[in-house]
Amino acid sequence: xxxxxEYISTMRTTLSEFHSAVGRFLSDHGGQPFPNxxxxxxxxxxxxxxxxxxxxxxxxxLMEFGADHLSAFVKLTTEPAEVMAC
Numbered sequence: 001x002x003x004x005x006e007y008i009s010t011m012r013t014t015l016s017e018f019h020s021a022v023g024r025f026l027s028d029h030g031g032q033p034f035p036n037x038x039x040x041x042x043x044x045x046x047x048x049x050x051x052x053x054x055x056x057x058x059x060x061x062l063m064e065f066g067a068d069h070l071s072a073f074v075k076l077t078t079e080p081a082e083v084m085a086c
Contacts, residue, residue, distance in 0.1 A: 008077055015074050019067060031060060 003011075033039035043052045 012074050012077055015070055019070050019074070022063070022067065026060070026063070031056075 033043065043049050043056075046052050
């Protein structure tokens with residue numbers, strides 16, 4: 001049995017809301033942990049904080065790539081479907 005139109009519509013709405021919420025979260029944090037947070041304390045206590053910053057940057061890039069894929073998936077499931085070239 002295949003999911004119906006209602007399921008697809010709910011999935012699109014939920015994924016779009018998730019995309020927006022994650023975007024707001026990342027924008028609010030400015031790409032850095034809060035000054036007095038546990039994450040900042042652990043980063044500063046690490047023997048080589050630059051390694052932590054590099055991992056943080058790579059993780060941010062991966063989240064952005066995931067957001068692009070999520071956005072493309074939502075567009076492809078929205079009628080009329082957009083044609084995308086790779």
